[in-house]
Amino acid sequence: MHVLSCCRTMTSSRLQRWVAALFSVGVMLPLLWLTATWSEQQSLQYLERKGAEHLRHYTRQLVNMLNGYEVLPGILAEDDRVRDLLRARTGTPLQVRAANDYLERLAGDLPDSVIYLMDPQGWTLAASNWRSPASFVGKNYGFRSYFRQVLSGHPSRYVAKGITSNVLGYYLGARVMEGERVLGVVMLKLNLAEATLSSDGDVDVLVADHHGVVFMASQADWLFRLLQSLEARIQEQIVRDRQFEGASLQALAVARQAWSDTTALVDLTVTPTSTRRYMVQAALLPENGWQVQTLIRLDRVWQEQWHALLLVGLGGLAVLLVLLYLLQRYGDRRVLREATVTDALTGLYNRHYLVNTDSMLLQRYHRGPVNGTAVVIFGIDAFARVNQIYGHSVGNKVLLAVADALRGELRVGDVPIRLDGDRFMAVLAVHPGDDVRPMAERMRRRVQALRFEGGLRALVLTVSAGIAYYRPPEAMDRLIGRATERLREAQEHGDVVVAPTLDEECVEVSL
């Protein structure tokens, strides 16, 4: 018994190991993979919506900041005092002082801005910052492209670091005309250094000009970096203009991968040797040629993904533990049940075993001594047609009805078996004087009398049977083979029983 218990415990442990392995590979791994994918998609979709909202917010903030300034140079270009000074070119000190004062007063309402007048050669004649040590007055900025653009009548929206002040500015200008004659230009420089953009949680923002040079950013490291590679001629122009003097203009992004129609995942250089992944969305300000981008750090996505994986992993572990506990309990119950009907010392069955088996043993006694064994094989006639006409589900109903009929014809101790397909077998204990044929005939009639409902009302079922008695020492296969042979013979006619008598089979008493 100890050996038995030990073996069963080992079997149970092996089963548990198998279940644990199958659960881990078949359930947990796919579940974790699905969780990782789903969690990543959900987080990225959320961040995409958040990025789009921030993009709208930052873009509007930028446009609102610049709105109103666009028309100012045009208005000043029509101003008589501006025209007077430009007409005089090199005015008297009094005239220049008056112009400086005038521009200073105008710029007083525009914090950190400078208004200045330039002659057609690019010399600054008057400026609102004339009192400052970094005054523009007397300086020549004719080499800068904004000056050439404004002088030729083009609109100018130019971002650059100031040559004199080294302060980043947004330059707006207008040409001052007198008839067909160009008197000069009036320029407004808005101080962009003060207009800082700040991060909002994990959302960063940057603004780049039409060459892709970042000039405003919530991360100071990104300033004067490039969103795209520059053509040599543009690079030369930036150097010639001294547009971003002192800036190295190195590429910011190292890799870009589209995630949706309007969103990309981009790796940005954080240090020379490391990168960080961001979700990036971009909007265009076509009037300025600027691109506004929101960049969301994806660290949180990986964090949330990790949390989801942890949660699902722990949940899966709990399910596995419950499953293993149930298996252990089932195994223990089986061992316990065996133990209750088995003698612990000898390994033989004990009295409890008799509780379940005595009725069968005693009933057999009441039927007298057994002197042989017979098998009867029943075959349902033309069962294939039943399946063909009514389908397999109806065929199954018919099989159930025949099985019930067979069970009803057998005594306690006889064994009903479904042999295969449409064939049933009964293994019968044969008592002295017993003839199995009447039982087979009863069974045949019982089946013939079966009536079905619904669409099967017209179905009349018949069975044929073949009987064989056990001839020691033949094997069971041989016994079944002989009965099958007789069944085949019976089925040639249909609805008959083919059976020898007990004497013909030369049965020996087996008890």
Added chain:
Amino acid sequence: MKAVHAGRLLLLVLLLGVAAPLGAVEVVVCGSLEQARLQPLLDRFTQESGDTIRYVQDAPDRLAEHLCATDGAPQADMVWLSDLGLLRGLQAAGMLRALDVPLLRSRVPASYRDPGGYWYGLSLRARVLLYVRARVLAAELSSYEALAEPQWHGRLCVRTAAHPDSRLLVAVLLARWGNERTVEWARGIMANLARPPEDRDPLPALIAGICDVALADMSHYAHLRLSERIDEQVAARQLGMVWPDQEGWGAVLNLSAVAILRQARQPEAAQRFLLFMADEAMQQRLAVAMDEYPVGLGIPLPGNLVDLGAFKADLHGLAAPGQQPDAVQRIFQQAGWR
């Protein structure tokens, strides 16, 4: 048997009647935009509002005269044109209905709508310079004006004078430069042609090696870059694009814009559709579908347009298309631009 069929038909009609939202109407939109690319957006409107959109596509230059009032087709409620000049032509003919809806004004910036509310732009695109990388350096190209220089002799492709794209470009250049300089430029362009102007987009001619440079629509190039066909991917890699006039006026723009017709039988539903399409999320989808830029502020751009880089656009030029049609026609005639 007939009674059974009649009964089933009645049931179907009743079911459809119950299923259809109360008060749902059909809006007829005549447009020059490609229907296959717009249809998902139109279906979305139907799903959300219950109103259906019947979109009838027509060639841009024929649409103005047809307005889909051909035999068997219902009269149009709206037009959705890919050319601002044609739309201004309809406006000048008094065929459009003005709308004064604050929500619509907030969704479409002032630069991209008519001040009187007669039409509203929903997406924009630019006229750009496309070139064959193997034969042209990007540094050689910078402006529309430079295309008229002798170095491009026999190397250029443009569209016909009748095509709205050509008319729009010349109208904007006329407003910038005046008549004399624009005629001179147009003559230079004609002298540089590699083949006579054709009605269709010059992209295939560039790919076929007929010309080295072409005045083209950036959205066609952006669309080509997204193609899944290997031959088109190869072709897209062989071509380059330059945003013109970046140190001057900026690239010339055109709008795809919507207007409600004076003759509209369903003006309220048409207005609902216009408001729906002007919504930020729908502008974003429209931009993706058409490879064009959304007009609304801060709307995320399609990835293939982000790849093209930012550009300075000539927003003042949007005032020019359709304003002096006769002057534009004379320039074409004087330059021999057919």
